[in-house]
Amino acid sequence: MTSPLDGKRSRVPLYRQVERELLRRIRARELTPGQRLPTEPELAAQWGVNQLTIRQAIGELTIVPRDVVGIGSASGQSQ
Incomplete structure (x- = not known):
């Protein structure tokens, strides 16, 4: 499967x-x-x-207010 990410050449950090x-x-x-x-x-x-x-990206999703709800833990543990 091809990655949807821009890769390391992008100016956007991978976690973003x-x-x-x-x-x-x-x-x-x-x-x-x-x-x-x-x-x-x-x-x-x-x-x-x-x-x-991955952990940093998920951490950003959980600390920054978004217009989405119900973002769970990637580790599979309930919040």
Whole structure:
């Protein structure tokens, strides 16, 4: 599968690219309220980035107010 990320050549940090892609999937209803995200290792492997990049992106999603709700933990643990 081809990564939806712009890659390391982009001026946008990888964690922001991941954050943007997760938001796109939420807004497109590819990820629905109450649905758990894939695990950090699964997302990292899927997009070819480090797990810390995934963790940072998810951390940004949880601390910045957004027009989306129900963002869960990528580790699969309930909040």
